Each structure stands twice: as structure tokens, then as C-alpha cells.
């Protein structure tokens with residue numbers, strides 16, 4: 001998967017859940033192996049229908065999405081909106097307002113403000129992971145704008 005070059009491309013790419021999944025795996029696990037956020041096991045199965053992973057180890061919260069532990073968690077906003085928003089914010093050389101985000105992505109202004117706030121914080125810390133999340137020691141701007149496959153799984157390069 002190449003980095004999108006335009007907003008239109010970003011929206012197109014991330015409207016496909018498989019692309020969002022590939023992207024999220026790429027920024028969270030440098031080796032491309034999905035691990036359970038609760039126990040760290042890699043014995044996980046992807047469930048196509050619910051778009052969730054299921055950990056085979058017996059513990060609470062066996063089912064998880066790739067948003068768990070990231071700045072995208074705790075919001076009903078889908079990755080199909082989040083990821084183009086990140087692209088937009090990083091690409092805007094002179095900054096972007098929540099109003100522009102609202103107009104470009106068709107989300108409410110309140111939602112746009114929330115997204116802008118979270119994404120800016122992620123850019124500052126250099127990770128999509130929340131402070132207590134595991135992994136994801138990847139430079140955000142390089143992931144998106146560098147156009148390189150540096151953060152994609154080595155197997156796919």
C-alpha cells in the first residue's frame with residue numbers, strides 16, 4: 001500500500017476496511033504480527049464479519065479491534081474518517097482548522113474539533129498509541145507522507 005498523494009486518494013484508500021487494517025497493523029507492529037492488547041499473545045484470529053480480532057487465550061476482552069490502545073479508541077468515528085483526517089492534518093503545511101476538517105470529511109464541527117485535538121497530540125508524541133498502549137514506535141509523518149514502505153510489513157515489501 002502506497003501513501004495516498006491526495007485527499008481524494010486518502011478517502012478512497014481508507015474507505016476499504018482491508019486497507020485500514022493493513023495500515024493500522026503497519027503502524028502498530030513493525031513485524032506485522034497482530035498481538036492481543038490484553039495479554040500480548042499472537043494467537044489471534046481475524047473475524048471478517050465483525051472486523052474484530054479474537055484472542056485464543058482465555059481472559060476478559062478476548063475480542064478486540066485495531067483501535068484498542070490507540071488515539072482512535074473510545075470514539076464511534078471509523079478509521080475511514082480518522083485516517084484521511086490524519087493525512088489531511090499532516091499534509092496541510094500551514095495547519096488546518098477544525099472547520100476545514102469538518103467541511104472536507106463531512107463530520108460535524110464538534111467531531112472535527114475532537115479529531116484535530118487527538119491527532120495533533122499524536123503528532124507531538126510521535127505515536128498513534130495512547131500513553132499506556134503497547135508498541136507503535138513509528139514516526140507518524142514519515143508513515144504517511146514519506147511515501148515509503150518503511151513501516152509496512154517487511155514481508156510485503
Ligand SMILES: [Zn+2]
Pocket residue numbers: 036037038039040041055056057059062
Ligand atoms: Zn489475549
